[in-house]
Amino acid sequence: MSHHLSICGSKHEPLFAIGARFDNPDELIGAVKRLRSEGYSRYECFTPYPVHGLAEAMRLQKSALSFLVLGGGLTAILIALSMELVPSTLIYPLIVDGKPLNLLALPEYVPIVVALTLMISAIVAVTGMILLGGMPRLNNPMFAWDLFAKDASRGFFLALKADDKKFNSSAVTELLHEVGAGDITAIHLEAPDQE
Amino acid sequence: MSATITNAEAVKDPQSAPDLSMIARPPQVLNNRGPLWVTDAVCSIVEGKTPIWWYAAISIAGTFAAIGGACILYMICTGVGVWGSNSPAFWAWDITNFIFWVSMAHAGSFISAVLFLTRQKWSLSISRAAEAMTVFAIVCAGVYPAIHIGRVWFVWFLFPVPNSYGMWPNFSSPLLWDVFAVTSYLTVSSLFWFAGMVPDLAVLRDRATTKVRKFCYGIVSLGWLGNARQWRHYEMMYVLLAGLTSVLVVTVTTIVASDCATSVVPGWHATIFPFYFMVGAVYSGSATVLTLLIPLRSLYPQLKDLITPSQLEKVAKLLLMMGSCVAYVYVFELFNAWYSGNPFERGAFWERFNGTAGWYAITCLSINLTVPQLFWFKRIRTCLPLVFVLAILCNIGMWFERFMIVTTSLLHDFLPSSWGNFHPTIVDILTATGTVGIFFTLFLLFIRFVPIMSMNELKAALPGSQPHGDSGHPTGEGHSR
Numbered sequence: 001m002s003h004h005l006s007i008c009g010s011k012h013e014p015l016f017a018i019g020a021r022f023d024n025p026d027e028l029i030g031a032v033k034r035l036r037s038e039g040y041s042r043y044e045c046f047t048p049y050p051v052h053g054l055a056e057a058m059r060l061q062k063s064a065l066s067f068l069v070l071g072g073g074l075t076a077i078l079i080a081l082s083m084e085l086v087p088s089t090l091i092y093p094l095i096v097d098g099k100p101l102n103l104l105a106l107p108e109y110v111p112i113v114v115a116l117t118l119m120i121s122a123i124v125a126v127t128g129m130i131l132l133g134g135m136p137r138l139n140n141p142m143f144a145w146d147l148f149a150k151d152a153s154r155g156f157f158l159a160l161k162a163d164d165k166k167f168n169s170s171a172v173t174e175l176l177h178e179v180g181a182g183d184i185t186a187i188h189l190e191a192p193d194q195e
Numbered sequence: 196m197s198a199t200i201t202n203a204e205a206v207k208d209p210q211s212a213p214d215l216s217m218i219a220r221p222p223q224v225l226n227n228r229g230p231l232w233v234t235d236a237v238c239s240i241v242e243g244k245t246p247i248w249w250y251a252a253i254s255i256a257g258t259f260a261a262i263g264g265a266c267i268l269y270m271i272c273t274g275v276g277v278w279g280s281n282s283p284a285f286w287a288w289d290i291t292n293f294i295f296w297v298s299m300a301h302a303g304s305f306i307s308a309v310l311f312l313t314r315q316k317w318s319l320s321i322s323r324a325a326e327a328m329t330v331f332a333i334v335c336a337g338v339y340p341a342i343h344i345g346r347v348w349f350v351w352f353l354f355p356v357p358n359s360y361g362m363w364p365n366f367s368s369p370l371l372w373d374v375f376a377v378t379s380y381l382t383v384s385s386l387f388w389f390a391g392m393v394p395d396l397a398v399l400r401d402r403a404t405t406k407v408r409k410f411c412y413g414i415v416s417l418g419w420l421g422n423a424r425q426w427r428h429y430e431m432m433y434v435l436l437a438g439l440t441s442v443l444v445v446t447v448t449t450i451v452a453s454d455c456a457t458s459v460v461p462g463w464h465a466t467i468f469p470f471y472f473m474v475g476a477v478y479s480g481s482a483t484v485l486t487l488l489i490p491l492r493s494l495y496p497q498l499k500d501l502i503t504p505s506q507l508e509k510v511a512k513l514l515l516m517m518g519s520c521v522a523y524v525y526v527f528e529l530f531n532a533w534y535s536g537n538p539f540e541r542g543a544f545w546e547r548f549n550g551t552a553g554w555y556a557i558t559c560l561s562i563n564l565t566v567p568q569l570f571w572f573k574r575i576r577t578c579l580p581l582v583f584v585l586a587i588l589c590n591i592g593m594w595f596e597r598f599m600i601v602t603t604s605l606l607h608d609f610l611p612s613s614w615g616n617f618h619p620t621i622v623d624i625l626t627a628t629g630t631v632g633i634f635f636t637l638f639l640l641f642i643r644f645v646p647i648m649s650m651n652e653l654k655a656a657l658p659g660s661q662p663h664g665d666s667g668h669p670t671g672e673g674h675s676r
Contacts, residue, residue: 024662025660025661025662026662029662044422044423044424045422045423046420046421046422046423047421047423047426048230048234048398048421048650048651048654049230049394049426049650049651049652049654049655049660050426050427050429050430050651050655051423051426051655051661051662052661052662053661053662054423054426054662055423055426055427058423060423060424060427062431063427063428063430063431063432065428065431065432065435066431066435069435083355084355084366087355087357087363087366088363088365088366088367091357091361091363092357092361092362092363094362094363094365094367096365096367096368099367105367108366108367109366109367111369111372111375111376111446111449111450111453112366112371112372112375114442114446115372115375115376115378115379115380115446115450116375116379118379118383118439118442118443118446119378119379119382119383121435121439122382122383122386122387122436122439122440123382123386125386125390125432125435125436125439126386126389126390126432126436128428128432129390129428129429129431129432130417132424132428133419133424133425133428133429134418134424134425135417135418135419135425136417136418137417137418138413138418139418140418140420142420149401150401150402151401152397152398152401152420152421153234153398153401153402153650154231154234
């Protein structure tokens, strides 16, 4: 039995993935669990907002971002302290109001340390989110799929990539139908000279 | 897992279950709107035709901003003598306005970061606009530190680099702390604002109908797809940034307050200053949030289901709480001046009200001690036009407070021979109105070109938007769209 499979992108270009659309997050999570149990691993889920439990169903690791930010913050503390202490105690000792230059003077260096730590941590957090999330990117093969490109905010999408070891176009289509997916589409890459 | 008792379950069995309607949370979005409606409502502001009032408003705001810019140029070309700042008030409108703006910013951070971390879901639909207010207020504040030094070409003295004598800035000086605090505040809050907007900008990119829009929103949305991995990192980033921003809510005003508090000037030298500045900050910022959102809600009727009266009432309560803290500090300051037994401290506070510049302090206290207290009455708190007017009054009161702290303290210090008065010049006044113009210009651009609400957060918080094994959300069905 064969189900209808729409095609988008350029037919002569290689197949990128088979995409499907779900109406609600429950169906999407159900589909993910099913795909996992069938042994697929190269799939991605696209949702208009963070869906609770989806990452767990996909067995995604905890985001490494928190460690990056911790590292960034600790580095920032070191940078800030040396930026303040090296000039004011070694390069050009600046004695104001007879205040000491030893460790007793440390509290007055704290505000800049706090400010710089917060700033650098925030920069690391945002840059890390962008890079770990595979951004910035000008284009993506998924945009060849018109329904996704225009309506990603309306549905819950799943794409099973063609480079999956178990990938078989008709079996995947069959499986996606079984889990209640709609708009099942073969996403080919777009021809390079296309405008 | 889901042990929460929903309102609908309580209604099902009135005999055994207590009536929970009193303590049930008001809905995040009124009229049972669905996720698609939320997307359309928020995007329609950006995608629709530009309303006439917008052109009118931005022309007025832009004109003020341009006049302010011309005044700054005039000041740079001529010298700080064009301002009224003179002995003994070397800090006058410049620092007053700097503190006024940088403080106002704090309520936005408070609403978007502290209320996010404490899971106050009601603030979801106003947090983006509040953050925008934060960023634009810091931009307005940032106008002053560079120009108030007089010779702006020496602004690099503020940077941590040695000058031609090989001498570095004094890192122990609160004025240098200020530079770092404000830079860090601007950076962190802009990043928080922008990063939170990326998924929503991607929605605008997907919906764009013209090539220019598609290109512009495509660039700023960084290629966001909304896949599970991106959301995982995004959510982590959001919590981290909220945490970092919450710290800033406390540290930035503390450092700004140190500018005054670490000196010995009577009226400045007080340990309560960090707290004083912070509560005043959230107080004036809440007032600004109300001032901006109440008209916005009337101008875009589709927002009435998203910015609900109940949310605005909560902001009014925040204003009441912070206003009461401010009132406490006023009383405490006066008590402390008397209790110190220091004739100069006492004299400074006596002059603050009875001196030539006394009307500033009297205006400040008569507004800030009375207006927020009106919000004890639910009838006043929920009458939006009245709240709008009172909120503007609160901000006027706060401007007078900043002036009272910064300038009138300087007029009457330890040396009777240098006691004096301060008179603003027209350049002072037009520069100040110029920053108001900059603020409103930026806010109008914000309304027109980016989603003013976090659509993804709103949609994620709608009933029925999250998966559930045990169907604990009876209201999940029946969205109007």
